Amino acid sequence: MSQTSGAGADKIVLEKAFVKNWKAPISFGVVTIVALLLFVLNGREGTSSFKLTADATAIQLPVIQLPTVATGIVITVLLAGLTAYSAYRVQTERKTPLWIVAIFAFLFLVGFLAWAGAGASIPVYGLLLGTVALSAPLIFGALGGVISERSGVVNIAIEGQMLAGAFVSAMVATLTGNAFAGLFGAMVAGMLVSFVLAAFAIKYLVDQIIVGVVLNVLVLGLTSFFYSTIMTANPQMFNQPARFPRIEIPVLSQIPIIGPLLFQQTIIIYIMYVTVFVVWYGLFHTRWGLRVRSVGEHPQAADTVGIKVGVTRFWNVSLAGAVAGMGGAYFTLGSVGAFNKEMTAGAGFIALAAVIFGQWDPLKATMAALLFGFATNLQSVLGVIGSPVPSEFMLMLPYVVTILAVAGFVGKSRAPAADGKPYIK
Numbered sequence: 001m002s003q004t005s006g007a008g009a010d011k012i013v014l015e016k017a018f019v020k021n022w023k024a025p026i027s028f029g030v031v032t033i034v035a036l037l038l039f040v041l042n043g044r045e046g047t048s049s050f051k052l053t054a055d056a057t058a059i060q061l062p063v064i065q066l067p068t069v070a071t072g073i074v075i076t077v078l079l080a081g082l083t084a085y086s087a088y089r090v091q092t093e094r095k096t097p098l099w100i101v102a103i104f105a106f107l108f109l110v111g112f113l114a115w116a117g118a119g120a121s122i123p124v125y126g127l128l129l130g131t132v133a134l135s136a137p138l139i140f141g142a143l144g145g146v147i148s149e150r151s152g153v154v155n156i157a158i159e160g161q162m163l164a165g166a167f168v169s170a171m172v173a174t175l176t177g178n179a180f181a182g183l184f185g186a187m188v189a190g191m192l193v194s195f196v197l198a199a200f201a202i203k204y205l206v207d208q209i210i211v212g213v214v215l216n217v218l219v220l221g222l223t224s225f226f227y228s229t230i231m232t233a234n235p236q237m238f239n240q241p242a243r244f245p246r247i248e249i250p251v252l253s254q255i256p257i258i259g260p261l262l263f264q265q266t267i268i269i270y271i272m273y274v275t276v277f278v279v280w281y282g283l284f285h286t287r288w289g290l291r292v293r294s295v296g297e298h299p300q301a302a303d304t305v306g307i308k309v310g311v312t313r314f315w316n317v318s319l320a321g322a323v324a325g326m327g328g329a330y331f332t333l334g335s336v337g338a339f340n341k342e343m344t345a346g347a348g349f350i351a352l353a354a355v356i357f358g359q360w361d362p363l364k365a366t367m368a369a370l371l372f373g374f375a376t377n378l379q380s381v382l383g384v385i386g387s388p389v390p391s392e393f394m395l396m397l398p399y400v401v402t403i404l405a406v407a408g409f410v411g412k413s414r415a416p417a418a419d420g421k422p423y424i425k
Contacts, residue, residue, distance in 0.1 A: 140351075244267045
């Protein structure tokens with residue numbers, strides 16, 4: 001604290017104290033040790049080839065070939081240097097910026113792929129395309145979770161909303177022969193599940209987590225029953241939905257790497273891109289978003305200025321269910337092509353983890369969902385090229401990262417202040 005004298009009175013200037021946080025350097029150090037053990041002490045002989053473009057792409061990028069052992073050594077040294085720099089910044093009372101974290105993660109990923117794919121060709125383009133495909137339902141579910149929890153209602157029922165959307169979309173698209181009708185039906189189904197969650201959580205003040213769990217079990221039982229009694233009896237009539245075709249945008253789809261990712265997708269993926277932007281912009285740059293965040297952070301203050309807390313929460317939970325329902329529709333209309341029992345396979349819970357990992361922010365939750373999809377697709381790619389990495393390790397990796405995120409190793413993760421708390425006027 002310092003004081004300065006003025007003509008009338010003394011000015012008191014408070015200097016903010018810097019709290020040294022060693023979580024980033026410690027995390028970097030642990031990963032660097034892992035890199036040392038894998039890439040250097042247990043290095044694999046051979047050359048790792050990174051194929052960036054598919055054979056059908058008009059513009060071909062050269063295949064990048066890296067000597068596996070030398071690459072592992074260089075990357076380990078670079079990781080150690082970044083760890084030391086992060087520790088230096090903390091020691092001199094400066095934070096570790098996000099760009100250092102991004103570079104560190106990219107270097108470790110390159111080293112890991114080079115080590116795991118020694119003597120083989122790694123299809124980078126396929127890895128990225130598969131990541132988008134596997135992440136799409138997770139992104140829809142995560143966006144639904146963000147909307148609901150930003151308004152103050154814990155959305156454990158994402159799994160049920162997605163499963164209901166998958167079932168209804170398959171049946172409606174089959175009966176009408178129209179994939180867009182199936183997508184609309186999925187949104188309605190997800191919204192109906194959210195109606196129940198909102199009614200019990202907001203109107204009757206039932207514990208939100210219990211309601212969400214019960215809804216997941218209820219939807220699972222109903223869809224399994226109708227699948228066994230109706231769909232399997234006549235699949236041609238009830239379970240052969242029309243699917244969204246892949247739309248290739250001329251010229252743009254031929255751009256290396258990003259062309260197939262952004263401009264060679266089905267309509268539901270394009271809708272996903274738009275939805276991510278709309279939810280982000282709406283939450284942080286519109287009156288609607290301000291109202292949603294106000295009832296999720298301080299409902300009493302929102303009520304004081306005339307915002308109807310219960311109504312706002314109800315309709316936003318319903319909107320969240322519609323968005324999550326589109327994630328369920330992706331399974332039947334964009335990926336698998338038919339409904340199967342329990343086909344979401346816990347995707348709703350992974351989406352909920354992405355919400356927490358993404359700190360209840362639409363863009364960060366999308367990145368977290370992409371990480372889950374990347375890890376899932378990576379274990380498939382490594383299995384194809386004959387990597388020694390156990391597939392079980394890759395499947396558990398996103399959950400380990402989520403635990404670290406919740407523990408605060410990759411930034412503070414704080415839920416909206418009134419999330420899960422019923423408001424009684």
